[in-house]
Amino acid sequence: MVRVLATTFALVALSATTVTGQNQPPRTTWTFAAVGDVIMNRLIMQYDNEADPAFQQLVRIIREADVSFMNLEQSVFDLASFEGWPAAETGGSYELASPATLRELADMGFDLLNRANNHTTDWGVEGMRATNGLLDAMGLVHAGTGENLGLASRPGYLETRAGRIALIGMASTHTSLSRAGSQGVAVRGRPGVNPLRLNTMHYGSPQTMAELRRVATQLSVRQVDPDGGLSVFGTIVHAAARDTTIVTLNERDRRRVLHEVRNAASLSDFVVATSHTHEPSNHSMVPPDWLVRFAREAVDEGAALFVGHGPHQLRGVEIHNGRPVFYSLGNFIFQNETIDPMPMDETEIYGLPFDALASEVYDARFQVDSAGNPTWGFPTESRFYESVVAVVHFEGDEVTEMRFYPVELGWQEPRSRRGTPRLADDTTGRKIVERLAELSRPFGVVISWEKDPNSSRGIGVWRR
Structure with a gap:
C-alpha cells in the first residue's frame, strides 16, 4: 500500500512538473x-x-x-x-x-x-x-x-x-x-549546409527597361519578354514605375x-x-x-x-x-592571409604561373604594392x-x-x-x-x- 501511494504521489508530482514546469530552466x-x-x-x-x-x-x-x-x-x-x-x-x-x-x-x-x-x-x-x-x-x-x-x-x-x-x-x-x-x-538526401534561399526580384522604370533593350540589341544579346518584363544577361527585370530590387526569404x-x-x-x-x-x-x-x-x-x-x-x-x-x-x-x-599551401585553382583565378606559391596568391588578391602594403580588400x-x-x-x-x-x-x-x-x-x-x-x-x-x-x-x- 505504501508503495502504491508513493507511486501515485510520484506520478502526480511528475504530471504537475510536466505541465507547470515545462520549459522553465533552472533559476540560476x-x-x-x-x-x-x-x-x-x-x-x-x-x-x-x-x-x-x-x-x-x-x-x-x-x-x-x-x-x-x-x-x-x-x-x-x-x-x-x-x-x-x-x-x-x-x-x-x-x-x-x-x-x-x-x-x-x-x-x-x-x-x-x-x-x-x-x-x-x-x-x-x-x-x-x-x-x-x-x-x-x-x-x-x-x-x-x-x-x-x-x-x-x-x-x-x-x-x-x-x-x-x-x-x-x-x-x-x-x-x-x-x-x-x-x-x-x-x-538519398544530399549532404551539405542548412540553407536559407533568397528570392530576388528586379524592377525597372520605363527608362531603365528601354536602356536595357538598347544595350541588349547593341550587343546582340538574346532578349525574352516574360509577362511584360525583360530577361537579359541571365536576369529577369520586371517593368515598374521605378527602379528597385526586392529580396525575400524562400x-x-x-x-x-x-x-x-x-x-x-x-x-x-x-x-x-x-x-x-x-x-x-x-x-x-x-x-x-x-x-x-x-x-x-x-x-x-x-x-x-x-x-x-x-x-x-x-x-x-x-x-x-x-x-x-x-x-x-x-x-x-x-x-x-596565411593559408599554405593553396589549391591550383587559386593561382588560375589571379592569372599566376603554375609554380606560384601562397604568398604570391595573397599579393595578387590584395594588390600588394612595392612597399608590401595591401591596396585592395579586407586588409585596407x-x-x-x-x-x-x-x-x-x-x-x-x-x-x-x-x-x-x-x-x-x-x-x-x-x-x-x-x-x-x-x-x-x-x-x-x-x-x-x-x-x-x-x-x-x-x-x-x-x-x-x-x-x-x-x-x-x-x-x-x-x-x-
Whole structure:
C-alpha cells in the first residue's frame, strides 16, 4: 500500500512538473558569450600569459562564460592524410586549418559552433565530414550541416548547469553546390549546409527597361519578354514605375527552420538560432530587411537569442520581446592571409604561373604594392579587424544585461600576425563600441561606454 501511494504521489508530482514546469530552466544566474567569424590557421594560445594581458584577459572572458559560441568558417583536417580534394566552387577562397587549431579553440572555452556558411564545402563534402568528425571526437557541439537536409536542419544540444541549450545553424550565404537536400523514399538526401534561399526580384522604370533593350540589341544579346518584363544577361527585370530590387526569404526554408525552432524550444531550455548572412554585401553595416523580419520570427517561435555573422564587420543589436538579436558580431579571428599551401585553382583565378606559391596568391588578391602594403580588400579597412565579444547575462531565462568587450585583430600588423584577437585599448575600444551603439540605435537599443568592473578597460553595456 505504501508503495502504491508513493507511486501515485510520484506520478502526480511528475504530471504537475510536466505541465507547470515545462520549459522553465533552472533559476540560476548564467552567461552566454558570442563572437562572430573564426578563420584561423595559426596557433595563438602561446600568447595566453601575463606578458600579453590583452590576449590573456580576452581568453578569460570566453572561458568564464557558461556557454561560448562562434562561427567556424573553415575546414579542419590534416591535409597530408586527407583523401578528398578542393571543390570546384568555393566561398571565395579555400579556408583550411590543422586539427591543432580546434584544440586551441576548445582550450579558449568555445563549446558551441555554427558550421553552416559559404566555406563549409571549400574542400567538398569530404572536408565537411572530416571537420565534423573532429568536432564530434572533441565533444564540441555544432549545428548547420549534415548528411541530408533533415540532419543539417536539426539542432545540436549542449548540456549545461543553466539547462539544455539547443543550437540551430543556417546560412543564406553559401555556394550553390553546398546546399543540403531532403531524404526521399527512393533517393538519398544530399549532404551539405542548412540553407536559407533568397528570392530576388528586379524592377525597372520605363527608362531603365528601354536602356536595357538598347544595350541588349547593341550587343546582340538574346532578349525574352516574360509577362511584360525583360530577361537579359541571365536576369529577369520586371517593368515598374521605378527602379528597385526586392529580396525575400524562400517560404519553404522559412517554414522549415521555424518548425525546427519550435521543436527545439519544446526539447530544451534555451534555443540559439544563428545565420551566416553576408547579404546585402560585406560592405553593408545594415542587415537586410528579410533577415530582420526572420530573426524576429525566430524569437517569437522560441529562440532565446539570434546570432548573425558573415559580413566580417559589426552590424546592429536589437532586443525583440526581451531577446537579443545580434545582426553581426564581425570577425573574431581573421587569419585569411596565411593559408599554405593553396589549391591550383587559386593561382588560375589571379592569372599566376603554375609554380606560384601562397604568398604570391595573397599579393595578387590584395594588390600588394612595392612597399608590401595591401591596396585592395579586407586588409585596407580597419573595420574588418574590429569587433566585440558579446556576453549576455541571464537570471533564469530573463536577460538582465549585455556587455560588449571591444576586440582588435592587429589590422596594421604584418601578414604573419594580422587577424589575431586581443582586447582593444580604450581609444580603439571606444571607437568600436560607439560604432556598435550607432548601428543599434535604429533598433531602439542604447549601449553605453562604461568601465569594466573586473578590469580597468572600457566596455559597452546594455541593461534591462
